[in-house]
Structures are given as structure tokens and as C-alpha cells.
Amino acid sequence: MDQPRIGVYVCACGTNIAKVVDCDAVVRAAEGLPGVAVATTYKYMCSTPGQEMIVADIEEKKLDRVVVASCSPRMHELTFRKAVKKASMNQYYLQMANIREHCSWVHGDGVEATQKAIGLVRAAVKRVAFHEPLESRMVAMCPNTLVLGGGIAGLTAALELADAGYQVYLVEKADHLGGNLARVDLTAPHLDSARDLLRERIHRVMGHPHVEPFLGAEVQSLEGYVGNFTATVAVPGGNGAGPAAAEGDDGPTDGGGATRSPRTLEVGSVIVATGYREFDASRITHFGYGKLPNVITSFEFERMVREGRIETVEGRQPQYVAILHCVGSRSQEFHAYCSRVCCMTALKYAHELKSAVPGCYVSDVYIDMHAFGKGCEDFYRRSSEVKTLFLMYGKNDYPVIRKAEPGDDCGMLIEVSEQLSGELIEIPADLVILMVGMEAREDSAEVARLVGISQDKDGWFIESHPKLDPVATTTEGVFIAGTCAAPKDIPDSVAQARAAAARILGKIARGSIEVDAVFAEIDEEACSGCRICNELCPYSAIEYKADEKRSRVISALCKACGACVAACPSGAIRARHFTDEQIFAEIVGVLA
Amino acid sequence: MGGRKLQIALYWGAGCGGCDVAVLDTNEFILDVAALADIRLWPIAVDGKYRDVEEMADGELDLTLFNGAVRNSENEHIARLLRRKSRLLVAFGSCAHMGGIPGLANLATKEEIYDRAYLHNPSIEPGNTTVPLAQTSVNGYSLELPRFYQRVFKLDDVVDVDYYLPGCPPAADQVRAVLEVIVSGVLPPKGSVVGAGDRGLCDECTRTKAEKKIKEFRRPWQIMADPEACLLEQGILCAGPATRSGCGARCPTSSIPCRGCYGPMPGVVDQGAKLLSAVTSVIDSKDPDEIDAILAGLPDFTGYAYRFSLPASLLQRSVRS
Ligand SMILES: Cc1cc2nc3c(=O)[nH]c(=O)nc-3n(C[C@H](O)[C@H](O)[C@H](O)COP(=O)(O)OP(=O)(O)OC[C@H]3O[C@@H](n4cnc5c(N)ncnc54)[C@H](O)[C@@H]3O)c2cc1C
Ligand code: SF4
Ligand code: SF4
Ligand code: SF4
Ligand code: SF4
Numbered sequence: 001m002d003q004p005r006i007g008v009y010v011c012a013c014g015t016n017i018a019k020v021v022d023c024d025a026v027v028r029a030a031e032g033l034p035g036v037a038v039a040t041t042y043k044y045m046c047s048t049p050g051q052e053m054i055v056a057d058i059e060e061k062k063l064d065r066v067v068v069a070s071c072s073p074r075m076h077e078l079t080f081r082k083a084v085k086k087a088s089m090n091q092y093y094l095q096m097a098n099i100r101e102h103c104s105w106v107h108g109d110g111v112e113a114t115q116k117a118i119g120l121v122r123a124a125v126k127r128v129a130f131h132e133p134l135e136s137r138m139v140a141m142c143p144n145t146l147v148l149g150g151g152i153a154g155l156t157a158a159l160e161l162a163d164a165g166y167q168v169y170l171v172e173k174a175d176h177l178g179g180n181l182a183r184v185d186l187t188a189p190h191l192d193s194a195r196d197l198l199r200e201r202i203h204r205v206m207g208h209p210h211v212e213p214f215l216g217a218e219v220q221s222l223e224g225y226v227g228n229f230t231a232t233v234a235v236p237g238g239n240g241a242g243p244a245a246a247e248g249d250d251g252p253t254d255g256g257g258a259t260r261s262p263r264t265l266e267v268g269s270v271i272v273a274t275g276y277r278e279f280d281a282s283r284i285t286h287f288g289y290g291k292l293p294n295v296i297t298s299f300e301f302e303r304m305v306r307e308g309r310i311e312t313v314e315g316r317q318p319q320y321v322a323i324l325h326c327v328g329s330r331s332q333e334f335h336a337y338c339s340r341v342c343c344m345t346a347l348k349y350a351h352e353l354k355s356a357v358p359g360c361y362v363s364d365v366y367i368d369m370h371a372f373g374k375g376c377e378d379f380y381r382r383s384s385e386v387k388t389l390f391l392m393y394g395k396n397d398y399p400v401i402r403k404a405e406p407g408d409d410c411g412m413l414i415e416v417s418e419q420l421s422g423e424l425i426e427i428p429a430d431l432v433i434l435m436v437g438m439e440a441r442e443d444s445a446e447v448a449r450l451v452g453i454s455q456d457k458d459g460w461f462i463e464s465h466p467k468l469d470p471v472a473t474t475t476e477g478v479f480i481a482g483t484c485a486a487p488k489d490i491p492d493s494v495a496q497a498r499a500a501a502a503r504i505l506g507k508i509a510r511g512s513i514e515v516d517a518v519f520a521e522i523d524e525e526a527c528s529g530c531r532i533c534n535e536l537c538p539y540s541a542i543e544y545k546a547d548e549k550r551s552r553v554i555s556a557l558c559k560a561c562g563a564c565v566a567a568c569p570s571g572a573i574r575a576r577h578f579t580d581e582q583i584f585a586e587i588v589g590v591l592a
Numbered sequence: 593m594g595g596r597k598l599q600i601a602l603y604w605g606a607g608c609g610g611c612d613v614a615v616l617d618t619n620e621f622i623l624d625v626a627a628l629a630d631i632r633l634w635p636i637a638v639d640g641k642y643r644d645v646e647e648m649a650d651g652e653l654d655l656t657l658f659n660g661a662v663r664n665s666e667n668e669h670i671a672r673l674l675r676r677k678s679r680l681l682v683a684f685g686s687c688a689h690m691g692g693i694p695g696l697a698n699l700a701t702k703e704e705i706y707d708r709a710y711l712h713n714p715s716i717e718p719g720n721t722t723v724p725l726a727q728t729s730v731n732g733y734s735l736e737l738p739r740f741y742q743r744v745f746k747l748d749d750v751v752d753v754d755y756y757l758p759g760c761p762p763a764a765d766q767v768r769a770v771l772e773v774i775v776s777g778v779l780p781p782k783g784s785v786v787g788a789g790d791r792g793l794c795d796e797c798t799r800t801k802a803e804k805k806i807k808e809f810r811r812p813w814q815i816m817a818d819p820e821a822c823l824l825e826q827g828i829l830c831a832g833p834a835t836r837s838g839c840g841a842r843c844p845t846s847s848i849p850c851r852g853c854y855g856p857m858p859g860v861v862d863q864g865a866k867l868l869s870a871v872t873s874v875i876d877s878k879d880p881d882e883i884d885a886i887l888a889g890l891p892d893f894t895g896y897a898y899r900f901s902l903p904a905s906l907l908q909r910s911v912r913s
Contacts, residue, residue, distance in 0.1 A: 526857065528792025530833035531801045532870045544803075549795070567873035569834035569866040570792045570857045 004129050005037040007063040008121060009054060011045035011070035013100055020104035022114045026069060029118040033125045037061055046076050051083040058087035065131065067124040069097040069117065090133035092517065092577060097124040123589030130582045134517035139556055141227040142268035143508045146171065148219060148447070151179020152490055153482025153497040154273035155201040160501035162210035166508060169265050170205060171233055175216045177202045179275050180483075185305040186352065187490060188344035189379035197490070220262060222451050223540070225556040226477030227268045227513045234262050269477050269504040272461060273497060274447055276438040276483040279328030279335070286398040287324070287434060294318075294411055295401060295432045297327075298345060310356050310431075312411065317357050318430035320410050323349055324399065325366040329437030331396055335458060339437035339487040343370045346435050347383040354386045363389040363427050365399055365416055373489065391427070392419040401432055438487040451478050452539055460486045471500040474559075475539065476513075479503060518577040519558035520565055524550050526572035533564040533573065598629035598775065600655045601645070601674055602684075604636065605667035606694040606744065607660030611685035612636040614761035615657070618768045628775060629654075633674075645673055653678035655774055657757075661687040661694045661903065662745040665726075666738035675751040680774065682786075686760040686853045688747040689785075690863075691903030693760070695744045696895060698902050698909035702742045743909045744902075755780070757787045760853035760900060763839050788838030788854050796837035797844045799823065805876035809889030812849060823849050824871075827889075829896060834860075834867035853900045862906045864897035 008030040012018035023041040030039035038057050042050050045068055057063055066089070068080050073096040081091040097120040107113035143166045147158045150172035158168045176182070177198075184194040205211050216236040223230050281289035281297050289295050293313040296304075304310050312318055323346045329339040343366065350362045369390075371380040384390070393399050399416040410428035418425045440459025441447075448455050453473040454462045461480045464472040471479050479500035482493035507513060520541075522533075529549035533542050541557035542564060544550075553564070553573070565573045574580075604612060616622060616637070625631075632653060633640045656678040662668050675681050686692040697705060710716065710723045726739045747753055757770055766787035773779070773786070780786060789796060799822045810827040817826055823844055824830040831852035832844060843850050856863035877883050890896070898905055 526791060526859075528795040528833065528837070528857075529801060530792055530794035530870075531804055532833050532874055535803045535805060536873055549801075563873070566869050569860075569870035571860040571866070572857075 003035045004065045005061070005063050006033075006035045006065040006067060006125055006128060007054065007057050007061065008033075008036055008039040008067045008069065008125065009045050009050070010039070010041040010099070010117075010121070011050070011068065012041060012043050013045075013070060013104075014043065017070070017100050017104045020107060020110050020113045021099055021117045022110060025114050026099070026117050026121055030067075030069075030121050030125065033122060035065075035129060036125060037063060045070050046079050051079070051086075054080070054083050055087040058084065058089050064089065064093060065128045066094045067097060067121065067128055068094065069099045069121050069124070071100040072096075072098050072102075090135075092134040093128065093131050095124040095128040095131065097121045119590050119592075122592055123586040126589035126592075127582050127586040130579070130585050132576070132579075134576055136517040137515045137555075138512040139225075139227050139515055141507055141511055141513050142229075142266055143167065144169065144265070144267040145269045145271060145504055146219070146222075146229070146231050146265060146267040147271045147273060148451075149173075149179065149273035149275055149482070149484070150177035150205075150213065150215075151273060151275045151482060151493075152181045152198065152201075153275070153484075153493040154179070154271070155198070155205055156494050156497035157271045157273060157481055157501045158205055158211050159201060159208070160498050161504060162205075162208045164501075164505055166210060166505075168208075168211045169231075169233070169267065170211055170213045171217050171219055172213065172215050173218055173274075177205065177213070177215070180278075181490065183299050183302055185302050186348060188341075188348040189373070189375045191348065191351070214263070219450060222270065225515075225554065226475075227507070228556070229267045229270060229477065231265045231267055231270075232262045233265060269479065269507065270451055271479045271481055271497070271500045271504070272447065272451055272453070272484055273480070273482045274441060274444070274484045276487065277441045279339075279436040279439050281327055281434045281436050283334065284327065284398065286400045287327070287432070288401045289434060292401060292403065292412060292432075294430060295434065297434050297436045298342065298349075299436070301349060301433045305352055305356070308356075310353065312430050316430070318360060320361050320363070320428045321353055321357075321431045321433065322363045322365060322414055322427060322429040323433045323435065324414075325364070325435045326395075327434040327436045328439065330367060333396070335437060335439060337458060337487065338370055340370065341487065341489045342435035342437060344373070344376055344379060344489070346433075347379055349433060350383050350386060350388045354388075361389065361428075362387075363391060363429075365391045365393055365414070365427075367393060367395055373491070389427070391416050391425060393417060394419050401429070404428070438483060441484075444484070447484075451475065453478055453480070460484070471496050471503060477507075515556045516560075518560045518575070519555040520553045520560060520562070520573050520575045521555070522551055522553055522568075523572045523574065524548075524552075526570050527551055527568075528570050528572075530569065533568055536563045536567055537561075538563065598654045599632055599652060600625075600629045600657070601633035601653050601678065602631070602636075602657045603633060603659070603670060603674060605658065605660030605671065605688065605747070606663035607685065607687045607692065609636065610761040611659035611687075614685070614759070614764060614767055617761075617764040618771075619764075621768050621771075625771060642670070642673070645670075645677060648677045650676050651679050655680045655682065657682050657684040658688050658747055659684040659761075661691050662741075662747060662750050663694055663697075664738040664740050668745075668750050669738075671747060671751050680754045680779075681747075681751065682755045682757055682770075683747040683753045684757050685762055686758060686855065686900040688753075689756045689758045689904075690855050690901040691744050691746045692853075692900050695746070695901070695903040696899065698743050699894065700910070701912055702740060704912075706740075746903050749903070754782050756783075756785045756855075758785060758836065758854045759787070759839060760851075762787055763842070765840075766838060785836070785855070785858070788836045790858055791837055792857055793832035793835045793837045793839070793841055793844070793850050793854070794822075796839075797822075797832055797841040797850075799844055801825070804874040806871070806874050806886070807876050808886060812847070817847050819847065823847070824874075829871065829890060831863075831867055831897070831899075833870050834863050834897075851899050852897070855901060855904075863901045864894070864905055864907075867897045868893070 010023045010026045027039045027041050084094045085091040099117040103113045103117045147154045147170045158170045162168045181194050218234050220232045328334045371377045401414050404413050411430045414427050416425050444459050452475040463470045481496040481500040527550045541554050560575050565575045656674045683689045706723045728735045770787040801822045808827050828849045830849035832850035835852045836854040
């Protein structure tokens, strides 16, 4: 191989890098390395002038490799690849050295951080010489979409896509659409009827020429890759349209036991909108849920409101009602996170109680009042005016609910160690409403495995980037929307659903998708068909060809993680852009 | 190779003699060889002295089949001598190729080996203090023994090797095929592994392969292995995935797991490391304790994975201070 002409660009990142790493010293060190034709530093390499500098140097100084020493490649690799491409250089002739996250941000000692930065640049220079020109490929994009879950998020996403004229398959596990919202009466903070919000959508979905709903159905398998998935769906009796699909009252129930005959669907994208389940209140013994009959959950209260009968099991109107926040949420023992909707829902209950049961006393027992969101603070203020007694309890210092004595004028007594007054307060209650939090569904791990996405420690599906890419996942073509990703209210669920649909419409509009040129390949001449690699791939990118007795990587699915490369005992698998030569060159560079 | 008879030598270094028997195992073919060739040195079968070899002109021999590893100074001396005298030198069998079973001695130092072999061993007279020495004087005479090296070398660590014929021992039909090729004079590129396949043994093994998941390792005697299914999938540690084919998969066919004597696949540097990463990749557990328990079913994994290739591995030997 001829010695390539390498350009090295050291970014100061404003002061982010330069305040710790001596960028000039890095430039001087780079200048002395074999093959380096230009080395320079600039304030912001990612800025337009920074990028233009690279483009100009490639053209004028006849560079054929580029090293950018700056931030993490996760941040700007694509930026610099584009710049290099602009100068008609193959975009994979670029290598980045991360001297920000790996140096200036994590080290205090400037001398040592500079030494490390020089080592990383040396490694990148050594490595880039072995880079091979790679071409990314275009594959056709199937415009159909599979939506999992027919809650408010799934319905919204389905309509968004169908209204744009594209086919949607909506798979709902329960025998009706609407999800958890179908169990809610009025919605906070504007007190619109949940039924109204849903009815129109369900109606349109059921009659839409571009939506095929499957009720009581389940996705059994999903194979393929972005633009080209094949899903198998088990449907009851093989009939998608199902019975009258009005929203149910009893919440999600699993589809009936009718015989299921699978349907095969070709789709280009998948939206997971499988929602949440409520926390099981009986897990907190202090509250007596399941033992004290007038301790109920928020969902049970919603049902009372919908039926227009707010009463105790004895059939009496409650005189004292207590609403208890954060049940299962914000606790070390159960879920550390806040479920986000229950504070406002609790205030909504206070309103509903005051108007349905005039003269009843409502106490609201909370930890902190979380009233973020448009209109929520205002709603809180108005609720405080309707004569609700607010009591604050401490995290993990659970109030205790017990049965009252026969002489008391109430059914139960709640002992609260009140934080603001610092006193132990006992309040009466005939009805206690537990604001149960949201948690990941019991089958979420199964869904994650099925579509190839990950879950966080609480079981919520993980987005590609929590801030910048909240509805995409690490599996291209699979999106998440609504409460399956984390607790959220209706507006946020709807926004995510529309965002996911927009992402998909963008891909459909382009007609084809670019598949990264970095993937693993199996050398057929070297593969022994031992099948060691078959089960290893976290993205199910490896298939075994039984007739040829060889394994093969489906390149569009491969994320070049390298798991199979390391495992193959035949040395038959090679990851493009991560070849042994390149990695060894990098190691030699670091250690030199 | 013209009309003149081939001049050949066969030699054993640190080995067990099995390779020589493998040559004899070619049966009547060996007689054809004898008709075509003058066997100038073959300690196991033909009378001959080192001096005869020393007196040969350089390059006088057409071919030397050298089996056995290099353990001591005598092995090295003869290897160098035969290299000089021979136009082609073939590392014959696993020991010459990669160090072989004698190479496992590299897990111990010379001192530890002497201690176990001569000083502290139930079959040794208690109190023995005699160990082999390179130089001894007896009744005023100075006696010499080959020097025992600190470690075992493979043949190409000490001399340039033209071809490698793997196997412990090499399969008789492969020996025959290689000899035929050499007689024909149409030679493969120097440095080739000959008499073996280019893919892993699983390619040659007729057992049915499914997706591999291992929950428990078992020794071959612990179960009645299914006669059809891959042994590794049944928890029997088979080195087949990390081993070159060419032997005819004789071991797995007779329900014995492959032990790896044909060495690694082309391009693979370290056979044992490859077997390690392959086997541990298919352990079916994510729980650290359970994984430890499963791995406990692999006593002496190093000895197994590097049974024939320790001196050729990245590790080469253990060093104790
Ligand atoms: C008591 C209570 C009151 C609330 N009140 C309000 C309020 O006043 N205002 C507000 O903004 N928010 C409120 N919320 C929040 C609201 O319920 C959620 O924001 C909303 O329901 C989220 O919708 P979703 O589509 O993400 O999930 P879900 O409603 O949970 O829908 C998910 C759907 O997916 C289906 N599904 C699950 N798994 C699968 C699968 N594997 N295959 C196919 N289908 C599957 C389920 O059956 C379900 O139909 C309240 C929540 C609670 C607990
Ligand atoms: S929204 Fe309010 S009640 Fe719900 S978990 Fe958060 S703080 Fe607790
Ligand atoms: S691990 Fe390697 S040799 Fe085995 S099947 Fe996979 S690619 Fe082929
Ligand atoms: S490199 Fe990773 S993602 Fe690609 S095929 Fe191998 S295991 Fe799968
Ligand atoms: S028995 Fe051994 S050689 Fe045969 S397929 Fe299984 S692992 Fe490979």
C-alpha cells in the first residue's frame, strides 16, 4: 500500500477541548507522524468554515485520508463524512479521535490529557491508512406500516399514516380499541371526555380504507429490516374486522380463545404503541387495598364516575374521600420514577367529587404536587380553591389506612405524618382513592425481543436518543410512541404518535433507504457451517442456509457490533470498517 | 523429479512415535515409496547414523519428513542439520506443526518438570537427587546429554519449514496424497498446510447441527451421546468448530469429540483462543453465577483448548518467577 496523504484536524471545541488539551501540541505531534501531509487546529471543526477547510485541503493538498480529533463520533461522524464526501473522497476514508469526551471532559491534568489526545490521534492516523472505500446501498422502502397497540397513541399514528394514503395494519391485543384511556372518564386538565376523544378516532380507524385493524390479535414474529419487514400476526378466527369494536369499559382484556390463523404482512416500518399497565396497589400493604373494600384504585373510581354512582360498597354516598398520590411511584421500593399524570388526575377527581357529591370533604395526600404541562398549574390553583385539604407525606413514609372504630362517623382512618406541619395527623375517610402509577406491561420484554428494541431498568422501551431522537429506536425502522416508552399524558402520547408517523412518512417519501456500508460479512469459502454464530446476533442478522450448510449475514440488519466476528472459530466473519488490520493498527498507534 | 530416485529422510524429535507409525500405516504404499525413493535416515525403521547425514552434501536430500517438537538440543541440532541437507522440509504431524502434546509442557517450567519427573514422584525412590545434566563426569570421562530446554518449540521456531502436514497423527490417506504430490513435483506454495481442508471440521462432520446453546458441559463418559446430533450441542466439548478439517472427522464420527489436532483454520492465529470465544459465546445464560457453574464443567480448559497448539499460540508458555 502506498503511504496515503493524511490531513489531521484538531478541534478546540470553543474551549471545551482547548481548556484542558493543548491543541497546538497535538498538531505538532501529528505533523511528525508518517503520512501526515497537513495538521492544523481550529475553533470549531464542525462549523461551516471548519468543514470547508477540510474540503479545500482535500482538493488543494491532494489528501486521501482525513482524521478529525474532536468530539465523539456519535456526535459528528456523519457531519464529517458528509464534508469528506463533498470533496469527492470516499466517506469512509475518515477517522475520528475523540479528544473531548475521552480527554478534556474526563481529565483535569492538562499534560496527561494532551498526552492521551496525542495517543488517540496517533491511533487514528495509523488506522485510517488501512481504511477501505465502502459504498452504502439503497434498498426499496415498503410504504406499509405495522402499528402495535390501539390506545390513543396507536390510533393517532395509524390515522396519520392512513390519511396520507398509506396502508396501516393496526394490531391490538385486546378485543377492543382505546387502550387505557377507554377506562378514563374526563381528562385533566381541560375536563374533556375521554370517550369523545376516542370515539371519533376508533370510528375512523374501523372504516378507513387504508387501515386494517386486527383485534384480539398478536404479532408472532417480525423478520427483515427497515423498509422490508415481514410480520406474522395471529388473528382470532382469521378475521381482522372483529365484532363491534367500541371502546370497552373493563380495560384491556386479552382476545378470546377462538382459533388463530396467522396472517403474513409486508411492512416497511413498525410503530410500537403498546402502552402501560397500572401498578398493583395490593403490593403496598399499608394501604389495605384488597382487604379494606372502600380502598379503590383510580381506575375503579373512573368507572364509578362513568356509571354516575360514587358510593361505598355499602351503597352510601361518601362523606369523606381521601385521594392518595404516588401509589407505586416515586418510591425506592417500587418505582423510582414519577408517573406524571396522577397528580392532575387527582385534582380532576377533587373536582368531580365536589360536583357529584356536594358537601363531601376531600383530602388530597401527596408527596409533591407535580403540575408541569400546559394549563396544569392553573388547574392546580383552581382546584385549591374548591376546598380540598392538602396534606403532604414523605417519600417512603407511607400513610397507614385502617378501619375506624364503631363510634366514629367515618369508615376508615388514615394516619399521615404530615410534612409541612411536622405533625402526625389522622384524617377520616369513607372512600380512599389510590392514584396508581404506570408501569411497563408484563409482556414488554417479549415485545422488545420480538421487534428487536431494548428496555431500561424499569422496562420502558429505550429511544435512540432521549432528547434528539425520542421516537426512534436503535433498530432502524422500529419506532416507539406513547406510554410504552415512559409514563406520559395524552398530549405527549399523541405528539409522539404523530412524530413517529412523520418520521415514517419522510422515509416513504424518499422511496428508498440508505443502508450503512459498515456491516459484517461471512466468507462462504471459510465458513464451516458450525452454527456458533447463529444465535449470537442481537439483531437477528444471521441466517443459516441449511441447503448450503453455511451461515450468512443479512447486511441490512447488521449493526456491525462485532459479536459474531469475535466468536467465529473459523475466522470467517469480517466486519467492514472494523477489520483486524484496522484494529491492530489502532492499538499499535495507542501504544507507540 | 527426474529419473533418479528420491532421497528422503524421516526423523522424530520430541514426539511419541505415532507419526512414524502413521507412515507405516500407508501399508503397501510405503513399498511404492521405497521403490521410488532411497530412505537415507529413518531411526524407527532403518539403520543409519547421524554421521552419515553430516557427511551428505547440502541439499542432497530431496525431502525430510520431520515429526516431533523441539524439546532439547539434540532435536534442534538434527532439525538444523536436516534443514541444510534437504531441499524440502515438511513439519509432519501436530508436534512439528504446532508443538503438539509435548508442547503442553510449556504450562510448567523446566524446574517444575524435573521436580515432578525425577525428585518428587511416587514412582521414584525417596530421596533421589539425580536429575539429568548436560555434562557429567564419570570415572574421569566426561559424558554429555542433550540439553533440556526451558520450553518446547515447534519446528519452524528453529528452522525454515516448507510445508506443514497436520494431525496427531496425520491420516494415512492424507500422508499418501501428500507424498504423491511431492513425487509429482507439482508443489503447492511454500508455507502451505498440506493434507488438510481449508474449512473447519464441522464442515466435514456429518452430525446434524442446530443452533447452539449450552446449559451444561459433560464429559463423554457421562452421557450416552445421541449418535446423530452435534456433540457440542450435547454439552460435550468438541474442538471441531476451531479445527481444520481433513482428518475425515474420525473422532466425532466415533462419538469422540474432536481434540483439535489438525490445528486452526487458515488465517487464525490462536486456535485455543478461538475455541474459547466460540464455546463461551454459546453458553446459554446471562446470570454470572450460573455461567460460573456451567464453566466449572470444563476442568483444565487450557489443556483442552491448546492440547496441540500451546507453543504456537499467542501465550506460548507460562512463565513463573
Ligand atoms: C387513572 C388514570 C387517569 C388518567 N387520566 C388522564 C388525563 O386525565 N389526562 C391525560 O392526559 N392522561 C391521563 N392518563 C394517562 C393516559 O391514560 C395515557 O396517557 C394514555 O392512555 C396513553 O396511551 P397509549 O396509547 O400510550 O397506551 P395505552 O392506553 O396503554 O394503550 C396501549 C394499547 O396497546 C395494546 N397492547 C399492549 N400490548 C400489545 C401487544 N403486544 N400487541 C398489541 N396490542 C398491545 C393494549 O391492549 C392497549 O390497547 C390517565 C392515566 C391513568 C392511569
Ligand atoms: S404525577 Fe404526582 S402522583 Fe403521579 S407519581 Fe408523579 S408526583 Fe406522584
Ligand atoms: S461461526 Fe463462523 S464458521 Fe461457524 S457458522 Fe458462523 S460463520 Fe460459519
Ligand atoms: S456484527 Fe453483530 S450485528 Fe452484525 S451480524 Fe454479527 S452479531 Fe449481528
Ligand atoms: S460434533 Fe464437533 S465437529 Fe461435529 S459438528 Fe459438532 S462441533 Fe462440529
